Amino acid sequence: xxxxxxxxxxxxxxxxxxxxxxxxxxxxxxxxxxxxxxxxxxxxxxxxxxxxxxxxxxxxxxxxxxxxxxxxxxxxxxxxxxxxxxxxxxxxxxxxxxxxxxxxxxxxxxxxxxxxxxxxxxxxxxxxxxxxxxxxxxxxxxxxxxxxxxxxxxxxxxxxxxxxxxxxxxxxxxxxxxxxxxxxxxxxxxxxxxxxxxxxxxxxxxxxxxxxxxxxxxxxxxxxxxxxxxx
Amino acid sequence: xxxxxxxxxxxxxxxxxxxxxxxxxxxxxxxxxxxxxxxxxxxxxxxxxxxxxxxxxxxxxxxxxxxxxxxxxxxxxxxxxxxxxxxxxxxxxxxxxxxxxxxxxxxxxxxxxxxxxxxxxx
Numbered sequence: 001x002x003x004x005x006x007x008x009x010x011x012x013x014x015x016x017x018x019x020x021x022x023x024x025x026x027x028x029x030x031x032x033x034x035x036x037x038x039x040x041x042x043x044x045x046x047x048x049x050x051x052x053x054x055x056x057x058x059x060x061x062x063x064x065x066x067x068x069x070x071x072x073x074x075x076x077x078x079x080x081x082x083x084x085x086x087x088x089x090x091x092x093x094x095x096x097x098x099x100x101x102x103x104x105x106x107x108x109x110x111x112x113x114x115x116x117x118x119x120x121x122x123x124x125x126x127x128x129x130x131x132x133x134x135x136x137x138x139x140x141x142x143x144x145x146x147x148x149x150x151x152x153x154x155x156x157x158x159x160x161x162x163x164x165x166x167x168x169x170x171x172x173x174x175x176x177x178x179x180x181x182x183x184x185x186x187x188x189x190x191x192x193x194x195x196x197x198x199x200x201x202x203x204x205x206x207x208x209x210x211x212x213x214x215x216x217x218x219x220x221x222x223x224x225x226x227x228x229x230x231x
Numbered sequence: 232x233x234x235x236x237x238x239x240x241x242x243x244x245x246x247x248x249x250x251x252x253x254x255x256x257x258x259x260x261x262x263x264x265x266x267x268x269x270x271x272x273x274x275x276x277x278x279x280x281x282x283x284x285x286x287x288x289x290x291x292x293x294x295x296x297x298x299x300x301x302x303x304x305x306x307x308x309x310x311x312x313x314x315x316x317x318x319x320x321x322x323x324x325x326x327x328x329x330x331x332x333x334x335x336x337x338x339x340x341x342x343x344x345x346x347x348x349x350x351x352x353x
Contacts, residue, residue, distance in 0.1 A: 047267060050267070093276050099284045158326075
C-alpha cells in the first residue's frame with residue numbers, strides 16, 4: 001500500500017515536471033535536436049567531447065542567434081561549417097602536396113523544419129541563455145571605417161584564413177562568416193572574439209588577445225556580412 | 232656464434248620497435264592537441280598544407296622540414312606556440328595558443344615537433 005502511495009507520488013512529480021516542460025517548442029527541441037546538440041550546459045566540456053559531439057552547442061542559442069535568420073535557416077538549412085562539426089575528423093591530405101581536402105559527401109545535412117516547427121524551435125532556442133556569458137550592449141555600433149575593418153578581417157588579424165568571407169570557396173576549419181551579420185547577434189560576436197573559450201572551452205578558435213578597438217571594428221564589420229550561400 | 236649474433240640483432244630490432252611504441256605513447260597527448268589545433272593550418276601530413284593554407288598569404292611552417300626545424304631553438308618554438316608568430320618575428324597568422332594550451336602542454340608540443348621533424352632539441 002505504502003509502495004503504491006510512493007509510486008503515485010513519483011508519478012505526480014514526473015507529471016508536474018513534464019507539465020512544466022511540456023511547452024511545444026521545448027518538446028520539439030527534445031525530440032529533434034538533443035541527439036546532436038546540447039541544449040543545457042554539458043556536464044563535461046573536455047577535448048574528448050569536442051571530438052565526439054555531432055552538432056554545435058545550443059545551450060546559449062538565445063545569446064547567439066538572430067530570430068529572423070534562425071527561422072529561415074531551420075526551414076532551409078545551408079552549410080555553415082564546410083568542414084563539418086569537427087574539421088579534423090573529416091580532413092584528408094590533398095593530392096600532390098596540395099592543401100588538405102574535405103569530401104562534401106561526408107557532411108550530414110541538417111533536417112528541414114516546417115514553418116510552424118521552425119517558429120516553435122526558434123522561440124525555444126532563443127529562450128536558451130546563460131547569464132553572464134554575453135554582455136548586452138557591449139557592441140557600441142559606432143561608425144567605423146569599413147575599408148579598414150575589412151583589412152583587419154582579412155589581412156591584419158587573419159580571420160579569413162579560417163572563416164569564409166565569400167560564398168563558394170574551399171572548405172575552411174571555421175564556420176562561414178559571409179552570413180555572420182544575418183546569423184549572429186553583434187554582442188555575441190564581440191564576446192566570442194574577446195574569449196571564444198568562455199563559450200566552448202577547447203574549441204580550435206584561438207583567443208587572439210584583441211584590443212577592444214579591434215573587437216568593436218571586427219564586430220561592426222561582421223555585422224555587415226549578410227550574403228547567403230550560392231546554389 | 233652465429234646464433235648469438237642473430238639474437239643480438241633480434242634484441243636490437245625489438246628495442247627499436249619498443250622505442251617507436253614508447254615514442255608514440257609519450258607523444259599521444261601532444262598529438263591529440265596537434266590534431267585539434269594545428270592540423271587546420273599545418274596539415275594532416277604536418278607539412279604546412281592544412282585545409283586553411285590555401286587562403287593564407289604566408290604558408291604555414293612545414294614541420295617535417297628537418298633543416299628549418301633543426302635551426303629553430305626550442306625556446307622559439309615554445310614562444311611561437313604560446314604567444315603567436317609576431318612574438319618571434321613571424322607571421323600574425325600564427326595565433327597564440329595560450330588560451331587552450333598550458334606551459335606543460337606547449338613543452339610536450341615542442342617535444343612532439345622534434346619527433347615529427349626528426350630533429351633534436353636546440
